[in-house]
Amino acid sequence: MIDYTLTEEQKALQEMARDFALNEMRPVAAKYDQSHDFAFDVMKKAFDAGFLTSNIPEAYGGGGLSNLDLAIISEELAAGCAGLFTSMMACSLGTTPIVQFGTEEQKKKFLAPTCRRMTLGAYALTEREAGSDAGAVKTKAVKAGDHYIINGSKCFITNGGVAGLYTVFANTAPHKGARGVSAFIVERETPGISIGKVEDKMGQRASNTAEVYFEDVKIPAANLLGREGLGFIIAMRTFDTTRASVGAAALGIAKAALEYSVAYSKTRRTFGKAIALYQATQFKIAQMAMELQAARHLVWHAAWLSDQGLPNGKESAMAKCFASDIAMAAASEAIQIHGGYGYMRDYPVEKLLRDAKLLQIYEGTNEIQRLVIAHEVIGPVKD
Ligand SMILES: Cc1cc2nc3c(=O)[nH]c(=O)nc-3n(C[C@H](O)[C@H](O)[C@H](O)COP(=O)(O)OP(=O)(O)OC[C@H]3O[C@@H](n4cnc5c(N)ncnc54)[C@H](O)[C@@H]3O)c2cc1C
Known part of the structure; x- marks a missing residue:
């Protein structure tokens, strides 16, 4: 049975992550983007809120969240600032091999202290x-x-x-x-x-x-x-788990691009009308919304498969690849909708494009994701 309804707990997590993104990340996103300083203050707040250890089982003091839960919060946090979010996500990328392959002794020794005191x-x-x-x-x-x-x-x-x-x-x-x-x-x-x-x-x-x-x-x-x-198997299994979160980060960027575009198109007027009334703008926004929703289905499905313990290498590759590709497209269209202002640092959309590009590269480039997908779809070939 397919059920896309979020549980009350998932809705609460989503809201908490959205609040954190809007109150703690978005207001300082441009500052850290420009200064290139490391945001220890934001990381500490993220640690206190449980976002740096949410992938670690509760038995060791972590949040014990499922991969689907992680995808839901990752989208919200990345919509706040993908750069800050990447440093948060790297914490779970670093501990996932221990969660998945560590002995009980290793988990007690290394995961538990990470949950007690901020250790990136x-x-x-x-x-x-x-x-x-x-x-x-x-x-x-x-x-x-x-x-x-x-x-x-x-x-x-x-x-x-x-x-x-x-x-x-x-x-x-x-x-x-x-x-x-x-x-x-x-x-x-x-x-x-x-x-x-x-x-x-x-x-x-x-x-x-x-x-x-x-x-x-x-x-x-x-x-x-x-x-x-x-x-090597540990590295690849880790990616099978974490690539859904990279896809979710891409959803966050695409969502931010869409939200900024909708808001701007209602206020910017040309030839005496809001640009939201032009079909050229409407089609761009419709395309962004459609691709965002399609990508979200891929990401949630990949995360769900991983939570069920089912094979998900191909689906995680699809989620990461498709979502990051549409995030790039959405960020580019957001700049187009903002016209010349979109190209300026005063507006937040040019940062979305710069941030989205990285998601096509790390945790395996999108060419490598396509190799993973093709390998599974085509199967063995006699040469
Ligand atoms: C900002 C940032 C953060 C990162 N964080 C981490 C991290 O935390 N931990 C970590 O271990 N790594 C990290 N990486 C590394 C990242 O995963 C690699 O950069 C990525 O896997 C690509 O490797 P490469 O840069 O050596 O490119 P290359 O492997 O040299 O690839 C160059 C180009 O060739 C293409 N290519 C290569 N082989 C093939 C092939 N067989 N078929 C088709 N095309 C191919 C690639 O897709 C790419 O377009 C990070 C990278 C960046 C930029």
Whole structure:
């Protein structure tokens, strides 16, 4: 049976996230976009409201939200500021591998303190020579008795410069390629970790994106997630779960683009009439509303499949890819509807376009999402 009715709890979560976005994020979005400073104050408020730990089970002090619940709140928060939201989402991206693959002991040791005291999370997979080809990571982890020694570097890591806890993907058997990748829990204060370049980005400038270096970083062997060689699967399973949230962030941008456009089109007058009365404007708005709704169905479906424990790799890829593509289109149309004013920093819509672009790139580019979808749709081919 299909039921799109939100429960009372989901409606309350949605409202709480919307209030937070409107009161705590939107008023400072332009400030952090321009200054490129990290918004510790907003993150602290988000932590206090439970948004940084909402994916962590209640047993460890988190919100215990389902993936569908997360999609509902992610849309609202990203509508407030996608840059701030990306730093919030990176916390759950960083802890999802522990939630999914951690032992009871690891969950008690690492998740519970994260819920008690704000500890930003990060997911450290990408390297200079291993982006789309994520299995090609060169960072090495060598076992030495009860420890692993990690050497290497990561780039483009969201929260890389501000996180307290990283999930790090490193190779324990380089000759095995992707099957030699393992996942580790690494605490920031471990000696040998340093932060490199903090990237100066086109959009989502409120999020911190940095290089992270590991030089003889000695961590307990007990920090290995799953077993040696399971890292690539952990990375991909994590994405199957979290890509719905990226799709939801895109919904937030598309929704903001639509709301700003509707409001502006009713007040801007040309040739003696509000531009909302011109069919050219109406068709743009109808298209934005239609695509937003279609994308929301994909995102909610992908999140729901994940909550049921059903295969959702293809659907999560579709949700992330389609939603981010329509968010780009919606942001572009919003600028068009605002005319010259839309191109200016004084209005909020040009930021939406810069922010939306990133959603087509991280957590796997949209080309990689299309590869995932095609691989599943086409199946094996005899050559
Ligand atoms: C702001 C920001 C934040 C990020 N945050 C994180 C993070 O928190 N953690 C993390 O680990 N990573 C993070 N990333 C990294 C991100 O996931 C990678 O940038 C992304 O996966 C693409 O890798 P790449 O940049 O190396 O591009 P490349 O892999 O070099 O790709 C370049 C182009 O080639 C295309 N391409 C590559 N291979 C194929 C193929 N087989 N078929 C068709 N087209 C292909 C790509 O789609 C792309 O258009 C972040 C990136 C950015 C920009």
